Amino acid sequence: MDWxxxxxxxxxxxxxxxxVVVRDLTVVxxxxxxxxxxSLEIPARQVIGLxxxxxxxxxxxMRAIVGVQVIESGTVTVLGHAAGSEALRDQVGYVAQSLSVxxxxxxxxxxxxxxxxxxxxGRDLREAVAATLSEVxxxxxxxxxxxxxxxxxxxxVSLACALVGRPSLLVLDEPTVGLDPILxxxxxxxxxxxxxxxxxLIVSSHVMDEATRCDRLVLLRDGxxxxxxxxxxxxxxxxxxxxxxxxxxxVEASSDGEVNR
Amino acid sequence: xNPGLTIATTGRALRQIRTDHRTxxxxxxxxxxxxGLLAWIYNNTPVFDxxxxxxxxxxxxxxxxxxxSVATLRERQSGTLERLLTTRMGKADFMLGYAGAFGALAIxxxxxxxxxxxxVCDLDVLGPLWMLVLVAVLVAILGSSLxxxxxxxxxxxxxxxxxxxxxxxxxxxxCGLLVDRDQLPAFLSVVSDVLPLSxxxxxMKEVTAHAEVTSAGAWSMVIVAGFIVLALALASLTLSRRxx
Numbered sequence: 001m002d003w004x005x006x007x008x009x010x011x012x013x014x015x016x017x018x019x020v021v022v023r024d025l026t027v028v029x030x031x032x033x034x035x036x037x038x039s040l041e042i043p044a045r046q047v048i049g050l051x052x053x054x055x056x057x058x059x060x061x062m063r064a065i066v067g068v069q070v071i072e073s074g075t076v077t078v079l080g081h082a083a084g085s086e087a088l089r090d091q092v093g094y095v096a097q098s099l100s101v102x103x104x105x106x107x108x109x110x111x112x113x114x115x116x117x118x119x120x121x122g123r124d125l126r127e128a129v130a131a132t133l134s135e136v137x138x139x140x141x142x143x144x145x146x147x148x149x150x151x152x153x154x155x156x157v158s159l160a161c162a163l164v165g166r167p168s169l170l171v172l173d174e175p176t177v178g179l180d181p182i183l184x185x186x187x188x189x190x191x192x193x194x195x196x197x198x199x200x201l202i203v204s205s206h207v208m209d210e211a212t213r214c215d216r217l218v219l220l221r222d223g224x225x226x227x228x229x230x231x232x233x234x235x236x237x238x239x240x241x242x243x244x245x246x247x248x249x250x251v252e253a254s255s256d257g258e259v260n261r
Numbered sequence: 262x263n264p265g266l267t268i269a270t271t272g273r274a275l276r277q278i279r280t281d282h283r284t285x286x287x288x289x290x291x292x293x294x295x296x297g298l299l300a301w302i303y304n305n306t307p308v309f310d311x312x313x314x315x316x317x318x319x320x321x322x323x324x325x326x327x328x329x330s331v332a333t334l335r336e337r338q339s340g341t342l343e344r345l346l347t348t349r350m351g352k353a354d355f356m357l358g359y360a361g362a363f364g365a366l367a368i369x370x371x372x373x374x375x376x377x378x379x380x381v382c383d384l385d386v387l388g389p390l391w392m393l394v395l396v397a398v399l400v401a402i403l404g405s406s407l408x409x410x411x412x413x414x415x416x417x418x419x420x421x422x423x424x425x426x427x428x429x430x431x432x433x434x435x436c437g438l439l440v441d442r443d444q445l446p447a448f449l450s451v452v453s454d455v456l457p458l459s460x461x462x463x464x465m466k467e468v469t470a471h472a473e474v475t476s477a478g479a480w481s482m483v484i485v486a487g488f489i490v491l492a493l494a495l496a497s498l499t500l501s502r503r504x505x
Contacts, residue, residue, distance in 0.1 A: 029505055066347055067347065067502065067503065068343050068346070068347060068502060068503055068504060069503060069504070069505075070503045070504060070505045071503075084347075084502060084503065089347070089348055089349045090348070090349065092347065094344060094347050096340050096343065096344065098339060098340040099340075100339055100340035100341045100343070100344040101341065102273070102277060102341060103339075104277045104280045104281060105273065105276055105277055105280075109273070109276055113269060113273045114344075114345075114348070116265070116266065116269040117266060117269070117345055117348035117349060117350045118348045118349060119349055121265065145280060161344075165348075
């Protein structure tokens with residue numbers, strides 16, 4: 001590690017019990033080591049932004065946290081359990097980049113089916129579906145087939161399918177892609193609302209202006225943690241005024257370090 | 262395994278099909294058209310009575326194979342399968358749910374095709390009608406199970422559709438429809454002994470040739486059921502929560 005990355009280095013706040021603890025996680029996809037021995041602690045009850053250029057390992061890290069990624073070595077502990085274990089099935093909600101909803105079902109049918117899959121039944125299920133549809137503002141379209149929706153509506157359906165089980169941890173891979181500014185703002189307000197109700201969120205994005213809306217940021221590059229800090233600290237340390245420039249400064253600093261090594 | 266989730270999956274798969282009217286029309290209509298044509302071609306000859314019953318067993322296999330393999334491939338590719346496997350949904354719930362949904366469609370298909378063959382095309386069936394439908398449903402579930410398995414080896418929908426002739430044509434040629442299985446060259450006769458469609462056609466032949474349920478017919482059905490279990494077991498190995 002060069003002096004710059006150690007200057008912005010991994011800082012873990014002393015929190016009671018972190019939502020996610022990653023230790024020496026190595027993931028190999030094809031011949032590439034996507035994550036080389038990554039270690040990270042993600043605090044609970046915050047919105048954590050997972051940022052980095054495409055190919056930096058954001059999605060792979062999220063898949064490992066959800067427990068659908070084959071890992072080479074290392075451990076991932078989520079809410080005190082091994083990632084992907086039986087105990088976490090109802091506690092972790094996941095929205096992948098591919099929206100993963102059924103095109104030929106209505107919005108309500110999708111949300112109800114995924115609610116059923118995490119164990120809700122009967123009246124509990126109906127109430128959870130109704131509440132979730134109003135949370136994502138899709139009540140008026142509940143009977144529409146997903147294939148007839150716009151991209152933004154479809155991504156809200158996918159989010160609703162993850163929210164319906166009221167999971168403690170939400171892992172959202174680029175949930176705001178394709179959304180207009182108003183919807184993006186509403187969604188981020190909603191994320192903070194969820195944190196207010198005791199949930200933990202991990203949200204990936206490559207839109208840097210969303211960084212300022214996170215409680216804490218993890219910047220990834222080439223499968224390594226470039227920085228783990230608050231948005232204010234990011235601006236302060238780089239001396240920049242906006243998140244985009246700050247991120248570029250950090251990335252360039254780390255590349256210089258690699259060249260100079 | 263959780264029966265509630267299995268039933269929920271069956272309901273979901275049926276709701277998906279419900280929005281696709283053309284697929285429903287094809288599933289229900291194609292067997293009747295083919296049987297009707299066959300009866301017409303062989304009008305006033307004994308050929309239709311000889312091969313009609315076997316065809317009633319082959320259609321459900323072909324149709325359900327294609328529908329299930331494409332549907333499951335779509336689940337794998339769209340990410341919905343991965344998402345489901347992060348929940349309480351088990352592999353068995355997923356597979357049996359699908360088998361249930363397409364089995365239900367198969368019951369309707371078998372009723373329509375069988376009624377059409379018997380009452381419109383005058384197919385002679387000595388055995389009880391419910392046996393004919395039961396065999397057709399078993400074969401349809403076999404087709405679904407093989408489709409689930411095949412979807413694991415297809416990367417695109419083109420490949421999934423091409424798997425149909427690859428899986429079905431050799432079985433069709435060796436099932437005893439064209440040449441009786443005991444008259445096949447020795448090696449091919451052995452091969453036909455390990456193919457599921459052979460037993461489906463054997464069962465159909467028994468039902469049409471005897472007024473009562475024969476032990477040979479019952480055994481053939483048990484063997485078809487065994488193939489279903491085998492195909493589902495192999496298919497479950499291809500579903501994993503973690504992928505590279």
